Amino acid sequence: MPVEPDVVVVGAGTAGAAVAALCAQRGLSVVCLDRRPLSESGARWLNGVPFAAFDVAGIARPDGAELAGAGHGFQLVSGWQGPALKFVRETVPEVDMRLLVSRLQGMAADGGAELWGDCRLLSWESGPTGCLVETDRGQLCPEWVVDASGLAGARLLGQPVPAPRDICAAAQQVRRLLDPRAGREFFERHGVEPGTTLSFAGVAGGFSVVNVWMAEDRVGLLTGSVVADGQPSGLQLLERFAESKPWIGEPIFGGARAIPLRRPLERLCRGRAAAVGDAARQVFPAHGSGIGAGLVAAAVLAESLADGDGVEGYNLRWQRRHGGVLAAWDLFRRHSQQLQPDQMAAMMKAGLLDQESVLAAMEQRLPVPSLPGLLGKLVGALRQPAAVLKVAPVFARMAAVIGLYSRYPEGAEAQLRWAGRLAGLFGEELDASWMLHGPLTAAGSGDKSSL
Numbered sequence: 001m002p003v004e005p006d007v008v009v010v011g012a013g014t015a016g017a018a019v020a021a022l023c024a025q026r027g028l029s030v031v032c033l034d035r036r037p038l039s040e041s042g043a044r045w046l047n048g049v050p051f052a053a054f055d056v057a058g059i060a061r062p063d064g065a066e067l068a069g070a071g072h073g074f075q076l077v078s079g080w081q082g083p084a085l086k087f088v089r090e091t092v093p094e095v096d097m098r099l100l101v102s103r104l105q106g107m108a109a110d111g112g113a114e115l116w117g118d119c120r121l122l123s124w125e126s127g128p129t130g131c132l133v134e135t136d137r138g139q140l141c142p143e144w145v146v147d148a149s150g151l152a153g154a155r156l157l158g159q160p161v162p163a164p165r166d167i168c169a170a171a172q173q174v175r176r177l178l179d180p181r182a183g184r185e186f187f188e189r190h191g192v193e194p195g196t197t198l199s200f201a202g203v204a205g206g207f208s209v210v211n212v213w214m215a216e217d218r219v220g221l222l223t224g225s226v227v228a229d230g231q232p233s234g235l236q237l238l239e240r241f242a243e244s245k246p247w248i249g250e251p252i253f254g255g256a257r258a259i260p261l262r263r264p265l266e267r268l269c270r271g272r273a274a275a276v277g278d279a280a281r282q283v284f285p286a287h288g289s290g291i292g293a294g295l296v297a298a299a300v301l302a303e304s305l306a307d308g309d310g311v312e313g314y315n316l317r318w319q320r321r322h323g324g325v326l327a328a329w330d331l332f333r334r335h336s337q338q339l340q341p342d343q344m345a346a347m348m349k350a351g352l353l354d355q356e357s358v359l360a361a362m363e364q365r366l367p368v369p370s371l372p373g374l375l376g377k378l379v380g381a382l383r384q385p386a387a388v389l390k391v392a393p394v395f396a397r398m399a400a401v402i403g404l405y406s407r408y409p410e411g412a413e414a415q416l417r418w419a420g421r422l423a424g425l426f427g428e429e430l431d432a433s434w435m436l437h438g439p440l441t442a443a444g445s446g447d448k449s450s451l
């Protein structure tokens with residue numbers, strides 16, 4: 001007999017497990033499945049996630065072993081040599097994703113959701129009143145299907161794969177600290193305490209970073225780059241950096257994967273299916289951070305389904321409340337992807353890349369310039385007019401994008417026209433045929449074998 005839950009969630013990583021947990025807490029019956037074992041689902045490394053994302057999603061903040069680091073200093077260096085922006089206290093804690101995923105899955109199970117690891121999705125289709133999902137564990141007939149299967153997942157909405165220049169190849173590893181004295185000297189040479197995160201930005205193209213921190217017996221490394229810009233991958237950057245520092249030893253844990261940097265899908269639902277997390281491109285584009293955005297989107301989705309507003313309600317609420325910030329930062333990401341370290345240095349000198357804008361980016365929000373900050377920018381702008389001339393139109397388009405998202409319309413046809421205007425602000429042709437056309441079946445979403 002087919003099982004008939006309210007919701008089937010495909011993918012049990014952070015976004016999918018959060019959807020399962022938050023839907024179950026609101027009284028919906030849920031089956032959440034993952035093609036990997038549950039103990040291997042989702043991200044398996046350390047990620048920076050603002051506490052605010054947990055608060056907005058209504059999920060308890062991480063603590064204990066899950067909270068791998070908080071309150072440390074942060075220094076952004078342009079290229080390998082600087083100039084640098086120093087932050088006394090980093091506001092974004094490091095969270096152990098292995099433990100967060102496991103906590104979210106536990107919350108889902110405690111709320112009554114069924115979690116199926118090692119489960120293959122064979123096919124699915126969406127009808128007017130419900131869906132039919134075939135898995136290698138049997139048939140499910142849910143009211144709603146949620147695609148939380150990540151960038152390389154099932155693409156249940158038929159959503160297009162982002163262009164290669166909109167994909168970051170990232171790696172994160174925690175390694176053994178072999179020589180604490182040499183490690184300390186490295187940080188001191190850069191003028192910071194050893195507990196600080198040193199972030200070398202623009203070392204392999206405008207969108208690239210090598211972050212390094214050390215603790216008592218460990219070193220943390222986070223790298224990312226855009227390979228389509230002719231750069232080495234995040235993993236290559238990480239390995240090269242570690243090999244060049246004899247005080248850094250073998251990996252203890254970590255991983256490497258692609259992250260979508262493109263702005264979120266212009267429509268997060270189709271038929272009775274919704275997308276969330278990386279599957280919906282809900283990633284903060286300036287540094288490829290998807291955990292916080294995925295948790296918040298999971299809460300909006302659960303709220304909409306429980307309120308009876310369905311996936312259309314989710315789409316409307318999320319786009320209006322949260323879409324603009326991610327899309328606006330995507331414009332900034334595209335601009336900064338083309339910068340050389342000396343141009344980034346010029347932006348720092350002009351005050352265009354200052355403490356407030358970097359903090360805002362780290363906290364995944366819009367900057368709130370103070371009056372002294374604005375005056376400082378004006379003075380800096382007079383000193384670095386070329387940098388200002390380049391970035392001013394980007395800021396203007398960011399403001400226009402925020403305004404456009406606040407007016408996100410109801411109805412698929414109006415949303416298609418809206419997406420056309422948005423594409424114009426990005427200087428693109430609209431390719432949104434997937435938003436309206438094609439059968440809502442696994443085959444309709446492209447290659448059936450990709451399921």
Ligand SMILES: Cc1cc2nc3c(=O)[nH]c(=O)nc-3n(C[C@H](O)[C@H](O)[C@H](O)COP(=O)(O)OP(=O)(O)OC[C@H]3O[C@@H](n4cnc5c(N)ncnc54)[C@H](O)[C@@H]3O)c2cc1C
Pocket residue numbers: 010011012013014015016033034035036040041042043045046047048049119120121148149150151152153154170171172222255256257258259276277278279283288289290291292294450451
């Ligand atoms: C090295 C690295 C560092 C990062 N650092 C940060 C950071 O500091 N901060 C931050 O916020 N983000 C960071 N990110 C991004 C973040 O990890 C992702 O945005 C996040 O993991 C996306 O979560 P998700 O649940 O949407 O997708 P995923 O984590 O990809 O989970 C999707 C799940 O779906 C399953 N699945 C896929 N296809 C199917 C299928 N057909 N059927 C069933 N199951 C399927 C997969 O097995 C997987 O478990 C980083 C990413 C990388 C690679």
